[in-house]
Amino acid sequence: MIEKTGVATIEMIKSKFPKKEVLTRPKAIIECYTEIPCNPCSTSCPFDAIYIGKDINQIPRIDFDKCTGCSSCISACPGLAIMVAMIKDGKAYFKIPYELLPLPVRGEKWTALNRYGRVLDKPCFIENVMVTKKNDKTAIVTVSIEQPYLYEFVTVGKKL
């Protein structure tokens, strides 16, 4: 169905996540499901954790042992298909790419959206907003939301 809707199934989404025990540390979740000629995620990783290889059409493979959740790949991905996820104290923390204005501000409460663009029942909290020259106008927004939304949350909607 993703080729009709642009939305991955829950099985597809879960296949991109490591086991929950691993998410006590931040890890990159690469939601790249189809082969396209593209490899900046791999070349941007300072820890060689993302492998694509010579044929840049291959889907990236991530080694969660090597991934430190540093977030370098988030702004490198031209498809805005990478986020970093972590679980801590019953909350899911995400670092997401964000290219809309106005930018969220630390401390604000925003609506949380799923992959269909629907507003989730619970809001998310803006923990940090990083705008750097290296990220080239793609802001990296850190948000927290209750842990049950781990596989549902994908981006922020509106300020509450």
Place this chain on the structure above:
Amino acid sequence: MIEKDLVVIGGGPAGLSACKVALDAGMKVAVFERSFLLGGQLVKQTHKFFGSESQYARTRGIDIAKILIDELDNTDLEVFLNATVVGLYKDNVITVYQDNKYFKVKAKAIIIATGASEKFLAFENNDLPGIYGAGAVQTLMNIHGVLPGKEVVMVGSGNIGLIVSYQLIQAGVKVKALIEAAGKIGGYQVHASKLRRLGVDIITNTTVKRAVGDGKIEKIVTVKLDDSWNEIEGSEQEISCDALCISVGLSPMHMLLSMAEANMTYVGELGGLVPIKSCDYETSLAHVYACGDVTGIEEASSAMVEGKIAGLMAAKHAGFIHPDYEALENELNNQLCVLRQGPCGEKIRCGLKKVGEVYD
């Protein structure tokens, strides 16, 4: 008459890349661009590009244009802006229209890098004000800072339709829906996901039946299509909007080549009428080369690589051997193979086969 070693027609990604390599090979080059600035479609592309580092992946298109232009800081290059090439003749002469003047230029080699133009869609009232091509919307928004409307419906889910929809959202425009006649999304999944999570409805098997409005577009009527692209009776739906953006593909700007009677062939997979060319990118007209979208619709990353190859070959046959000729030739052909290797390259591989090129 102006005389040059090389004339490049079109200052987009293919043309600029051709200029760079030809200049490095020692040629005196003139580039003719009909717009008021160089860069072609790159100057409207605010998104980060795909590909690999050698095609400036992860750099925004607008910044790639700057890089390509900065690389051309060379006294052997003459740039003609607002200059439309109106004629191509078999004795290697082109005619140019610029500033109300008409003049001739002769060159040892000519590279045609004229790019492509947008296809349009036939439906009732498709001439109502507020109905745009996607390229026009990008020009308005990203070059002139003018919004095309407040509530837009996009027609076509290829990469351009998906990207322009995202750019509209970034500009604060509501994208009410994206409709696609085929049964699945045409462009990259990641682009579609980016839109969908911002709440844009992507509706497949659907096309626009007619536009409705008094003096300007006020709404459209859509209709569902079956798998054989026949309209399904009774499936009409209305969507209100003040702009409709058509993004249903591009066709090569072949007119100069056709006028000079180059050997052409129609290949649907390549977008329309394209020149038959040798492996050195030479058309059936001696010393006239072609590269980029004019030889088949593809991504800008491929156009840049093709431009470099055309520059390399045009230089070689005119007696200017690039200092890194052999290494470059291998490397560039390899880059093209890789870009066209995956499932996304299937259409282009199939099209190129029909004009006698094979990629394995």
